[in-house]
Amino acid sequence: MRNLDMDLLRSLVALADHGTLKGAAERVGRTQAALSLQMRKLESQAGEALFRKDSRKLVLTEGGDVLLSYARRILALNDDAVQALTRSRVSGDVKFGSSQDFGESWMPTVLAQFRKAHPEVGVEIRVDGGTKLVNAVDAGEIDLALALGLGERANAICIGHLPLVWIAHRDFGWNKREPLPLALFTSPCRFRTKAIAELDAAGVRWNIGLTSPSLYGVWAAVNAGLGVTVRTPEGLLPELEVVDRKFGLPNLGSVDVSLYLAKGARSPAVMNLVELLRERLAQRIVELDARTPNGVIARRPGRFGVVVGRKRAPAIAA
DNA sequence: TCATTCATGACGAACGTCCC
């Protein structure tokens, strides 16, 4: 009886989900060439062709579809088993703070996964601005915070980078003879400062259409077509789009995504959550990369994506 | 023509096995 390699099945699922070797390779932390070799090995193990070429992409054959269905179940069972083995060993409480950018998007799913894996761990959640959360970490009010664009600090673990992009409603039109209306956070805000500086440097006239102290207010204004805002693509509503290229707006570069740990907060419960966040964010960045209109993330030069080593994504040092 | 994607060859690192 032949055995199917679990790593190869994981790559198969990534390839089926992503549609291209290149994208799938980034997701699993390998090169495109390595993934190509893996899929050939999997075909050898399966004893039949799993893919056929459709122009420049690879699509599953009938056999590939059958194996994919089994692969998802095998991997789910594997992950359940791993979770079951670690479940009983971790207990305690975690006070966790998340930036508003993540609070409503993928964070609920991640926390549900953590809860399922560690039902004995009590989790207290706080959603707020990044600066406030990091201050709370420093004051020992919370154990851990996930925040954007606050740079390197002694207690920070940088787990990736996201591009800063211009975002507007799909129907939003801008007459370039008029100032660009902006919907931004109330000052002080790093993204706001950066956006205004870049517009000024590029000679683009602008005015403040709306300011809000909360992300919900900013999204609501942009969704209503009141102006353009500056965020990462995380939490992008379906009606909104990245308009860097559409309006020829200046490149805003990228922001770091970091976890901030309170002094003495490295309990097993906290470090398990750190590891889960690191892993899920890596996947999330790749998803955002694939979904961002116009390929803004993939095409723009600079530091994006997950922080990985030359060969494999390393574990974050505890 | 250029950008994107996949395939392939060359090479190197890690690991297992064998033999002394």
Place this chain on the structure above:
DNA sequence: GGGACGTTCGTCATGAATGA
């Protein structure tokens, strides 16, 4: 135990095919 060797699997560089 440790060195030699073979195997496996990774990266990098490059070419071919394809689409805009």
